[in-house]
Amino acid sequence: MTAAARVPRRTRRIRGRARIAVACLTMAMSMTVVSGCSAWQARDLASLGLDLALDYLGLNDKAKKQLTNPDVLAAISNAARRFPCEGIVSEPLLAGIVWIESGGNVNTKDSPVGAKGVAQFMPDTWNGVGQQPAKVDGDGDGDMDIKDPFDAIAATAKYLCTLRDEVKRANIPGDLLRNTVGAYNTGVPNVKKAGGVDNISGVKKYVDNVLAKRDDWALDVSGPEVDARASSFGLEIVRQARTQLGKPYVWAAGNTRGPTNGGFDCSGLVIFAVYQARVTFKIKPNNGLPHNTGAQLDAVKPPQAHIVPSLDAMVPGDAIYMHIPGTKPGSQYWHHVAIFTGKVGKDYGIVEAPRPGRPVRDQTLLSQYGKEQFKIVRYS
Template sequence: MGGVKGCGFIAAGGVFFFIFSLLMLFMMAGGGGSSATAGGLGLAAGSVPTAYLQWVKAAGAECPAVSAPLIAAQIEQESGWNPNARSPVGAEGIAQFMPGTWPNWGRDDDGTHNVSPLNPADAIMAMGRYDCAIAKQVAGVPGDAVANILAGYNAGPGAVLQYNGVPPYAETQGYVTSIEAAMKKYEAPLSSGPVGGGSAFGQAEIAAAEKYLGLPYVWGGGAPSGPTGGGFDCSGLVLYAVYQASGGKIDLPHSSEDMATMGTEIPRDQMQPGDAVVIQTEQPGDYSHVVLYIGGGQIVEAPHTGAFVRTAPLSEYNGMVQTVRRFG
């Protein structure tokens, strides 16, 4: 029941999003959205092609030193968002990984088993991991932390350590300057909390769930400690977020049916970011799907088989019976 049963459901408009999730793997371009990211920066609405949006958000949440605007600006500089870009020296793909470097960072992030620098999803996530590794290596270097990360990506972290900052290479200095300037068009200011306010507990829930944007939906996946089997289902994502936000004090069952009767029921017009919305998707009384409200009419969810952890409009579930539950 709950996450195991109901998260395989494709909601009203969900057929479109099932196809959309697959099309993202084939690099369609489009609009964008906005979401809080790691690194203290938000991502400006419409600034990133839709095909890559969830991966940019997820890569930007790999560690506190990295942000989605940083990832987006790097991609623009590296490849101009061209997933098939190749440089004269042999760098490949949207993130311009060299063949010798790629095996250290490339993983099957999109679940397609096509682990390649020419696979945008895997390449963007690899960029986030590599940026985070560089950030750790150069953490003790003085100066601007973002500049040092970028210099490490371009010239190698060893060069940053050798010169105790951005090395005196014209290419690297130009690379850093260009990306730091480009970041501004991808940035959006963050409020003191999620869109529409909310408690610190709700903020912590959202941060925990959004850490896994882009992770595959896995039937029965998810535990208090994180994904299982490589991903989450709907209730697995929610129970993980609530457990993390509560510091391990609230351990929900892996069932949206049970979640529909737990916590505090909240009137719809008093819903705040971090509240769980449990939805009857198949028949009366069958609360087979659960999502987390993040504010501004948006949710974060693990929707159904073939999709990924994503943000989406709550309006996808208009017309379905819903109950709002608050766990913290």
């Protein structure tokens, strides 16, 4: 961050993300079967009543190339899952803060005013001198080290959530996210006194820089007919599934807690990812899904799950159930399920537990299953 933006840096910590909205379905949809992909033209989303809002939660390849330290990337992902305060915390926003503060360098030198570590916390803020401590044990090692990226970035997320609540209580004019990020830089009292961060030139520049980096590094998962970046919950399903990449395929394996008998089958991976996403977002009831693709489809019931009408209406986290055309009808013949991760050119990215001998992997849908029939479910 620039010297100008460093102004009073006491309550220093920013980890936000603006316009985090939840994708929602505003109408009940029928159990439509999508025959391959070629049979479907893009539908008029407005006529379907779909309200797909912008979101920023995943990091794109550009971010991963510039934030080269794997511990920093892992710490950002961990922190976003642990402190998902709505409207503020996201991976791209945390990454933007870390970049502006230290360039993602875990060995960054202390600032001239004494800020430390990759997130540049002031020791008084970290230890809670005159306020609630920001410090967190981010990696469960029993320490709360201001220079440990796992502790510092988790503390950033936690502190941003705290600042958001303080900004709300103070009734500060202006955008909540911008004021929260500005408060990370200069403290809530200074933001309140100025009537919002946009009235403090150095802090305004800091916020602009963080949000510009956030937007530059946000994973773009918009489809050709859907100008949306999915719901944060759906991206959490994707993240949870990807924590199991490389685990072997084991028939009838996997549950809400993770692999069983060392691995997953396709429906077991969906059980795990959906359940853990609901845990992260504190969604209840949170009963585990049935361990069978057909049974999972039979169990679809709003508001816990909805049918999505077409491939081009998908958002990341949607589950794609597959059926071979010409085989017997009935839910018991839906033989495979994968989780949509985002558009890949003209194809659709998926994460799946495919079959014996093939571990949990990232793949593309049409290249592997283009002749299948699809039924798509959005869990919520």
